[in-house]
Amino acid sequence: xxxxxxxxxxxxxxxxxxxxxxxxxxxxxxxxxxxxxxxxxxxxxxxxxxxxxxxxxxxxxxxxxxxxxxxxxxxxxxxxxxxxxxxxxxxxxxxxxxxxxxxxxxxxxxxxxxxxxxxxxxxxxxxxxxxxxxxxxxxxxxxxxxxxxxxxxxxxxxxxxxxxxxxxxxxxxxxxxxxxxxxxxxxxxxxxxxxxxxxxxxxxxxxxxxxxxxxxxxxxxxxxxxxxxxxxxxxxxxxxxxxxxxxxxxxx
Ligand code: 4HQ
Numbered sequence: 001x002x003x004x005x006x007x008x009x010x011x012x013x014x015x016x017x018x019x020x021x022x023x024x025x026x027x028x029x030x031x032x033x034x035x036x037x038x039x040x041x042x043x044x045x046x047x048x049x050x051x052x053x054x055x056x057x058x059x060x061x062x063x064x065x066x067x068x069x070x071x072x073x074x075x076x077x078x079x080x081x082x083x084x085x086x087x088x089x090x091x092x093x094x095x096x097x098x099x100x101x102x103x104x105x106x107x108x109x110x111x112x113x114x115x116x117x118x119x120x121x122x123x124x125x126x127x128x129x130x131x132x133x134x135x136x137x138x139x140x141x142x143x144x145x146x147x148x149x150x151x152x153x154x155x156x157x158x159x160x161x162x163x164x165x166x167x168x169x170x171x172x173x174x175x176x177x178x179x180x181x182x183x184x185x186x187x188x189x190x191x192x193x194x195x196x197x198x199x200x201x202x203x204x205x206x207x208x209x210x211x212x213x214x215x216x217x218x219x220x221x222x223x224x225x226x227x228x229x230x231x232x233x234x235x236x237x238x239x240x241x242x243x244x245x246x247x248x249x250x251x252x
Contacts (some may be wrong), residue, residue: 001030001031001032001108001111001112001113001157001161002031002032002033002034002087002112002113003031003032003033003034003112003113003114003115003154003157004033004034004035004036004074004087004112004113004114004115005033005034005035005036005114005115005117005150005154006036006038006067006070006071006074006114006115006116006117007035007036007037007038007117007145007146007147007150008037008038008039008049008119009117009119009145009147010035010036010037012147012151013033013035013147013151014035016151017033017035017154021155021158021159021164021165022154022155022158024164025158025161025164028163030161030162030163030164031157031158031161031164033154034074036070036074038066038067038070039066040070041066041067041069041070041073042066043065043066048063049062049063049066050062050063050119050120051063053121058121059120059121060120060121061120061121061122061123061124062118062119062120062122062123062124062127063124064123064124064126064127067116067123067124067127067131068127068130068131071089071114071116071127071131072131074087074114075087075089075114075131082110082111082112087111087112087113087114088107088110088111088112088113088114088133088134089113089114089116089131089132089133089134090107090113090114090115090116090132090133090134090135090136090153091116091118091123091127091128091132091134091135091136091146092115092116092117092118092135092136092137092138092146092149092150092153093118093122093135093136093137093146094137094140094141094142095135095137096134096135096136096137097134097135097136097137098137098138098139098140099136099137099138099139099149099152099153099156101176101179103136104153104156104157104159104160105160107136107153107157108157108160108161113157115146115150115153115154116132116146117145117146117147117149117150118145118146119144119145119146136149136153137149138152138153175217178217178234178237178238179228179231179233179234179237180217180218180220180221180228180234181217181220181221181224181225181228182217182220183212183213183214183216183217183220184216184220186198186201190202198212200212211241214239214241214242215241215242215245217242218238218242218245218246219249222246222249229246
C-alpha cells in the first residue's frame with residue numbers, strides 16, 4: 001500500500017514514520033509513504049499557497065491551483081492497486097466522516113491513497129469539489145492542520161495491512177474486531193500499591209483466562225462505551241457466554 005501526503009510541513013512526518021510499527025512496515029516495503037511539499041507545485045517567486053478569503057473576514061485560505069496540480073500530478077504516478085486506476089484522494093477535515101475502526105478497514109482496502117493536509121482557515125472549496133474523493137475527520141475538535149490527522153490515519157491503516165502486526169498482537173486486535181473495548185492488562189510486579197493481579201491470570205488455565213478476558217471486555221464496554229453495545233453487529237458477535245452475562249447485567 002502506498003500513501004502520498006501533500007502538506008506545507010513535510011518535516012513533521014519523518015521522525016514518526018521512522019519509528020516503531022510504521023517504521024518497520026516501511027522498512028519491510030509493505031507500506032510506502034511519500035511526503036510531498038505542496039510548494040513544489042507553486043509557480044510564483046514566493047511559492048505562495050494562500051490568499052485572502054473572498055467575502056472578507058479573518059485568516060487566509062489555501063489557493064486551489066497548487067493543490068490541483070499536485071493531486072493530479074501524484075495521481076498520474078499511479079498504481080495498479082486501485083479499482084479506480086488512480087489513488088483514492090482523502091482530505092483531512094472536521095467536515096469529514098468520523099474515522100473509526102470500520103472506516104480504517106475500508107480505507108485500507110482502497111489501495112493507494114493521497115492525503116491532503118490543509119492549513120490556515122482551510123482549502124478553496126473547488127479543490128474538494130474537483131480532486132477529493134472523500135473527507136475524513138479524526139474527531140470533533142479543531143486542529144491547526146491536517147498533518148496530525150494524516151499521521152493518525154497512516155498509523156491506524158498500517159495496522160490493517162497483512163504482515164505488519166505480529167500474530168500475538170493480532171489476537172489483541174480481535175478485541176476491536178468484535179467491536180468491544182479491550183480487556184484490562186497486567187504485568188509484573190504481582191502487587192502494585194496493594195492492588196493484586198486477578199488470580200485467574202496466574203492460573204495457567206488458558207480457557208479460564210479467555211473467558212475472563214471476554215467478560216472483562218464486555219464489562220469495560222458496558223461501563224465506558226455503552227453506545228457500542230447498542231450496535232446490532234456488535235451484539236451479534238458476542239460469545240454465548242458474553243450474551244448471557246450481558247442479559248444478566250441488563251436485568252440488574
Ligand atoms: N482540521 N480531523 C485541517 C481538523 C481536522 C480534524 C482543521 C483539518 C484545520 C485546516 N482534520 N484544517 N479534526 O481539525 O481532521
